[in-house]
Amino acid sequence: MAQRINRYRVRVGDAPLFRVGLTGLVLAVTALVLIAPLSIIFVEAFRRGLPAYLDALARPDTLHALGLTLLVALVCVPVNIGFGIAAAWTVTKFTFPGRSLLLALVELPFSISPIIAGVAYLFVYGGQGLLGPWLAEHDIKIMFAVPAIILASLFVTAPFVVRELVPLMMAQGRDEEEAAVTLGASGFQTLRLVTLPNVKLALLYGAALCNARVMGEFGAVSVVSGNIRGQTSTMPLQIELLYQDSQVLAAFAAATVLAAVALFTLVAKFLIERAEAHSPTESRDAAG
Amino acid sequence: MLSSFGFFPLGRTRRSVIPGFRLSLGLTLTYLALIVLLPICALLLKSADVGFARYIAIITSPRTLASFQVTFATAAAATLFNAVYGLALAWVLVRYDFPGKRLLDALVDVPFALPTAVAGLALTTLFAKNGWFGAPLAQWGIQVAYAPAGIACAMAFTSIPFVVRTVQPVLEDLEPELEEAAATLGATDARIFRSVIFPALFPAFLAGASLAFARSLGEFGAVVFIAGNQPFRTEIVALLAYIRLEEYDYAAAAAIAVTLLAVAFVMLLVVNIIQAWHQRHTVGED
Numbered sequence: 001m002a003q004r005i006n007r008y009r010v011r012v013g014d015a016p017l018f019r020v021g022l023t024g025l026v027l028a029v030t031a032l033v034l035i036a037p038l039s040i041i042f043v044e045a046f047r048r049g050l051p052a053y054l055d056a057l058a059r060p061d062t063l064h065a066l067g068l069t070l071l072v073a074l075v076c077v078p079v080n081i082g083f084g085i086a087a088a089w090t091v092t093k094f095t096f097p098g099r100s101l102l103l104a105l106v107e108l109p110f111s112i113s114p115i116i117a118g119v120a121y122l123f124v125y126g127g128q129g130l131l132g133p134w135l136a137e138h139d140i141k142i143m144f145a146v147p148a149i150i151l152a153s154l155f156v157t158a159p160f161v162v163r164e165l166v167p168l169m170m171a172q173g174r175d176e177e178e179a180a181v182t183l184g185a186s187g188f189q190t191l192r193l194v195t196l197p198n199v200k201l202a203l204l205y206g207a208a209l210c211n212a213r214v215m216g217e218f219g220a221v222s223v224v225s226g227n228i229r230g231q232t233s234t235m236p237l238q239i240e241l242l243y244q245d246s247q248v249l250a251a252f253a254a255a256t257v258l259a260a261v262a263l264f265t266l267v268a269k270f271l272i273e274r275a276e277a278h279s280p281t282e283s284r285d286a287a288g
Numbered sequence: 289m290l291s292s293f294g295f296f297p298l299g300r301t302r303r304s305v306i307p308g309f310r311l312s313l314g315l316t317l318t319y320l321a322l323i324v325l326l327p328i329c330a331l332l333l334k335s336a337d338v339g340f341a342r343y344i345a346i347i348t349s350p351r352t353l354a355s356f357q358v359t360f361a362t363a364a365a366a367t368l369f370n371a372v373y374g375l376a377l378a379w380v381l382v383r384y385d386f387p388g389k390r391l392l393d394a395l396v397d398v399p400f401a402l403p404t405a406v407a408g409l410a411l412t413t414l415f416a417k418n419g420w421f422g423a424p425l426a427q428w429g430i431q432v433a434y435a436p437a438g439i440a441c442a443m444a445f446t447s448i449p450f451v452v453r454t455v456q457p458v459l460e461d462l463e464p465e466l467e468e469a470a471a472t473l474g475a476t477d478a479r480i481f482r483s484v485i486f487p488a489l490f491p492a493f494l495a496g497a498s499l500a501f502a503r504s505l506g507e508f509g510a511v512v513f514i515a516g517n518q519p520f521r522t523e524i525v526a527l528l529a530y531i532r533l534e535e536y537d538y539a540a541a542a543a544i545a546v547t548l549l550a551v552a553f554v555m556l557l558v559v560n561i562i563q564a565w566h567q568r569h570t571v572g573e574d
Contacts, residue, residue: 011383011464011467012467012471012477012480012481012485013379013383013477013481014383015477018477019384022376022379022380022384023380023384023386025376026373026376026377026380027392029373029376030377030392030395032421033373033444033445033448034395034396034398034399034448035395036414036420036421037402037407037410037411037414037445038398038402038410040410040413040414040420041406041409041410044413082315083315083316083319086311086312086315086316086319087312087316087319089308089312090309090312090313090316093304093306093308093309094304094306094309094313095304096309096313102316102317102320104556104560105320105324105325106316106320108324108328108556109324111502111552111553111555111556112328112506112549112552113505113506113507113508113526113548113552114506114508114509115506115508115526115527115529115530115545115548116331116506116526116529116545116548116549116552117327118530119331119529119533119541119542119545120327120328120330120331120545121327121330122533123327123330123331123333123334123538123542124326124327124330128334128538129330129334130326130330130333151323154323155323155324155327158319158320158323158324174304174306177306178304178305178306181305181306181307182305186307187306187307187308187311188308190306190307191308209400209401212401212403215403216402216403216404216405216406217403218403218404218405218508218509219404219508219509219526222530223530223533235403236403236404236405236406236509237405239405239406239409240405240512240513243409243513248413251409252409255405255406255409255410258402258403258405258406259402259406261401262398262401262402262403262406263401265401266394266395266397266398266401269394269397270390270394
């Protein structure tokens with residue numbers, strides 16, 4: 001077959017000069033638009049050496065922001081994993097009217113600017129909001145406090161796990177689950193022993209993406225957090241506060257933490273894709 | 289990865305022996321209602337309170353109009369860049385083999401994984417007067433940071449993956465026979481690309497560009513760092529909504545936010561129509 005193709009000609013764009021030229025151009029642009037921004041974070045953070053970097057990182061307000069960010073991630077990621085499994089199970093294992101609408105609804109937060117999400121949450125829980133007077137009456141503080149940060153982060157990251165699971169579970173079909181149920185397994189047994197093992201890598205990657213986004217969310221959180229330093233600043237907000245204060249080294253030191261999380265997420269993706277390429281049971285090609 | 293749902297044909301109602309439908313549907317709907325729908329409804333209610341005449345006055349005020357103009361113009365510039373760069377990047381990743389190809393493929397997702405505030409900080413430093421890019425550009429008299437060009441750069445960075453990740457799978461599935469047939473008939477490479485390859489990629493390309501545009505319109509974190517945020521010149525819509533909130537002008541914040549929401553819905557509709565078209569297109573071919 002290959003011989004027959006070669007007898008006619010190579011494919012479009014395979015002329016050596018064009019191929020080398022286009023690849024070189026793309027690599028050059030990539031170096032400017034992707035590698036340079038990533039590099040400068042670490043170059044600036046370590047500009048004055050490791051001790052200065054550690055000092056800049058170990059400020060009490062930065063450490064507090066890091067703790068808050070970890071707390072928010074610790075709540076949001078498991079909740080959205082649970083939601084992701086429930087939503088993916090609903091739309092892939094059952095057929096019902098309105099299924100497409102449900103999927104569209106799940107994807108909605110992706111299409112909405114985080115600022116709009118923040119403003120919308122303010123109109124629910126803020127003093128002027130729907131529930132504001134009731135909350136004030138019962139002395140419950142949600143806005144400009146940790147609960148609001150968690151809620152806004154849940155909104156922004158709700159689709160991440162679902163969108164990794166649905167294409168895969170759709171492609172895998174229902175036969176295995178139906179067989180398990182016919183053999184007497186309960187719904188939870190089927191989920192735990194049949195469905196989840198089949199999608200564990202996609203689930204893991206969805207969780208990693210969700211985590212990266214939770215830790216890095218800026219727009220929605222900056223509206224609802226009140227941005228009180230040492231109290232309701234998450235890491236991204238802390239970076240902005242430090243930068244506004246001309247504490248550039250401290251800002252970059254804080255940025256390296258989030259950049260490291262992002263790089264870790266990408267490495268995880270890389271490894272998962274490689275593992276999938278080697279495992280015959282879970283092939284994402286089937287989903288593509 | 290992007291709006292992948294649109295590509296899956298959803299079959300008609302069929303009874304399932306699998307249990308747990310009510311529980312999982314109930315959980316899903318409750319969560320969506322509390323986390324997603326409640327705030328959106330609150331925003332809609334709040335903006336309905338504003339009243340039509342006041343809404344029009346807020347939206348057509350010179351500062352709001354200027355912010356929409358800045359946002360649309362810079363988002364269009366960013367999308368144009370990503371349309372060209374994204375297509376070239378997808379092409380190189382699918383068609384060619386070279387050392388570091390898998391690394392390049394992994395790098396494409398950096399803008400999705402990197403927090404926007406970090407991206408904004410990095411870009412602002414690169415384009416500052418003494419920065420890696422800013423210093424050479426200053427010699428040519430070009431200012432990017434604290435200018436509309438900076439906003440476009442920030443938007444372009446955060447939306448790099450969209451075109452690549454929508455075009456890539458379609459390009460991979462493209463059958464070589466079509467190109468061969470065109471080549472045997474004597475078509476040049478440019479002609480084959482124009483008449484055979486690009487039309488096949490076009491729906492995915494358009495969907496990716498629309499997603500990139502939508503994302504650029506709503507981008508906030510990266511932009512506020514680099515924009516300088518001067519009213520009438522480098523103030524984007526999302527920032528103006530934020531400023532109105534800080535001024536306790538909730539009516540104006542609601543009006544601006546709901547307008548941005550409406551634009552997002554229109555973009556979502558456009559993407560879905562393109563994908564439905566794409567799906568018909570590919571199903572018809574099989």
